[in-house]
Amino acid sequence: MQTIKDTLAENLGGPATLLGSHQFKLDDCPDLSGKVAVVTGGSEGIGFGVTYTLLKHNIAKLFILSKSKEVVDGAKDAMAKELGQDKADRTVWMECDLSDWVRVKDVAEAIKREASRLDILVNNAGRGIMPAEFTPLGVDRHMAVNHIGHVVLTSHLLPLMKRTAEQGHTVRISNQASNVHYQAPAETRFASLEEINTDVGPNGQYGRSKLAAILYARYFDRNVTKKGHPNVLMNATHPGLVSTKQSRTSIFEAFPLGGYAMSHGIEPFKKDQFEGAVPTIYAVTTTKESGQYICAPAIPEAGSDLSQSEELADNLMELTRNVVREKTRSESADKGCPFDDLVLH
Numbered sequence: 001m002q003t004i005k006d007t008l009a010e011n012l013g014g015p016a017t018l019l020g021s022h023q024f025k026l027d028d029c030p031d032l033s034g035k036v037a038v039v040t041g042g043s044e045g046i047g048f049g050v051t052y053t054l055l056k057h058n059i060a061k062l063f064i065l066s067k068s069k070e071v072v073d074g075a076k077d078a079m080a081k082e083l084g085q086d087k088a089d090r091t092v093w094m095e096c097d098l099s100d101w102v103r104v105k106d107v108a109e110a111i112k113r114e115a116s117r118l119d120i121l122v123n124n125a126g127r128g129i130m131p132a133e134f135t136p137l138g139v140d141r142h143m144a145v146n147h148i149g150h151v152v153l154t155s156h157l158l159p160l161m162k163r164t165a166e167q168g169h170t171v172r173i174s175n176q177a178s179n180v181h182y183q184a185p186a187e188t189r190f191a192s193l194e195e196i197n198t199d200v201g202p203n204g205q206y207g208r209s210k211l212a213a214i215l216y217a218r219y220f221d222r223n224v225t226k227k228g229h230p231n232v233l234m235n236a237t238h239p240g241l242v243s244t245k246q247s248r249t250s251i252f253e254a255f256p257l258g259g260y261a262m263s264h265g266i267e268p269f270k271k272d273q274f275e276g277a278v279p280t281i282y283a284v285t286t287t288k289e290s291g292q293y294i295c296a297p298a299i300p301e302a303g304s305d306l307s308q309s310e311e312l313a314d315n316l317m318e319l320t321r322n323v324v325r326e327k328t329r330s331e332s333a334d335k336g337c338p339f340d341d342l343v344l345h
């Protein structure tokens with residue numbers, strides 16, 4: 001019976017969220033005075049729910065990484081109106097397309113110059129359930145944005161996060177995953193670029209990138225948290241079914257007709273962007289664990305069999321390192337500045 005209640009709590013909004021076995025509310029977020037955060041895709045949807053909550057709880061400085069200035073301007077106006085100009089002024093927007101890994105590295109370096117500590121990193125931005133597409137570097141866009149861009153960002157920010165932890169703070173990173181990771185192809189091995197560039201349909205494409213988000217958290221736990229950095233934690237999260245641009249609009253690109261059920265039919269049962277932010281806020285302010293898959297509101301779940309495979313996680317991260325090195329050579333090694341400094345841990 002509790003399993004059914006947990007499933008309802010994880011995926012649906014409203015009172016269903018009170019059924020879960022591990023409760024957490026946004027009001028349980030501790031005071032964050034003095035802390036610094038980075039949130040990708042922090043200007044709309046679930047990401048806005050996250051940035052709003054961090055500011056409400058007094059975060060000192062918050063970097064938002066996203067593509068659209070117009071959207072971030074709207075978000076800042078909303079924050080100023082509801083939380084006051086002082087809170088809105090604590091946000092710094094950095095234009096960053098996560099599929100452009102050279103730009104991602106530059107943005108990470110800029111953050112390291114501007115901030116003397118980094119307590120929270122929310123790897124949230126993402127391409128939703130949409131058709132397969134390649135980036136200009138010739139890599140599947142779901143993997144390039146949802147997984148690889150976040151690995152590049154995290155890896156370049158990691159020295160600052162380790163320093164913050166060494167000063168006696170707990171540093172927390174969250175990766176926005178999804179229960180759609182169960183729809184990653186059963187034969188996923190993360191063995192080659194060719195494999196991740198194979199079109200497996202909108203759910204498969206998206207699911208594979210979300211499987212990567214969970215595997216990365218578990219890999220990080222083994223290779224960073226448990227290898228000398230006990231206060232640097234990384235977890236993956238599932239927000240449930242949330243009413244955002246992804247679930248209302250983008251879904252039509254993949255399913256011009258069937259998307260109607262997702263965008264309108266089940267709209268009354270979806271969570272709002274604040275309810276959708278709950279597991280992330282728990283993961284980046286409260287949990288003491290690392291390497292978990294945290295479903296809404298704060299329920300640790302095993303995830304799919306694939307998500308628990310250490311071998312698959314190792315394959316994924318080796319492939320990630322190789323693809324980044326190979327694809328950014330002309331912008332780095334060939335100009336005398338190797339991108340080989342992508343130390344994943």
Ligand SMILES: NC(=O)c1ccc[n+]([C@@H]2O[C@H](COP(=O)([O-])OP(=O)(O)OC[C@H]3O[C@@H](n4cnc5c(N)ncnc54)[C@H](OP(=O)(O)O)[C@@H]3O)[C@@H](O)[C@H]2O)c1
Pocket residue numbers: 040041042043044045046047065066067068069071096097098099124125126127128145176177178179238239240241242243244245246247
């Ligand atoms: N909604 C759900 O039901 C649901 C369920 C499970 C998981 N999720 C995950 O939750 C996360 C947030 O999604 P959401 O539902 O809140 O959707 P959303 O409202 O569409 O927000 C997506 C955010 O990602 C940013 N983004 C997209 N592509 C980017 C890129 N290439 N580089 C940098 N930023 C990029 C967008 O910024 P710009 O507008 O500036 O591009 C936007 O801020 C995603 O990872 C999503 O997969 C959502």
